[in-house]
Amino acid sequence: MADCLFCKIVSGDVPSKVVRESAGTLAFRDINPQAPTHVLVIPKAHHATVGDLAAADAELLAEVLREAHRVAVDEGVAEAGYRIVFNTGAQAGQTVFHVHAHVLGGRGLNWPPG
Secondary structure, three states, rough: OOHHHHHHHHHHOOOOOOOOOOEEEEEOOOOOOOOOOOEEEEEEEOOOOOHHHHHHOOHHHHHHHHHHHHHHHHHOOOOOOOOEOOOOOHHHOOOOOOOOOEEOOOOOOOOOOO
């Protein structure tokens, strides 16, 4: 999508701090981190929400989750614990409508979130 920020990051038109890349995903640092480790993992193909992605391509959704775990390992937060968050819809806090997984770690994460 021409006006999608994350599609522009995938195409290289908008710079980002990439930490991992796979055939179908890109992982980069969040510009407004909420934890010492805060990385976004996105599919390179545009899907607005995680529900859309799950319905369209379950294998790509699995790749997003595998890459999120690899980010946690690479960032050194996997052993202590980390959170993967998908905000789905405006009321849930989704501001960019290109599905993205937030990988958060490096500090205690309270429950419930929000």
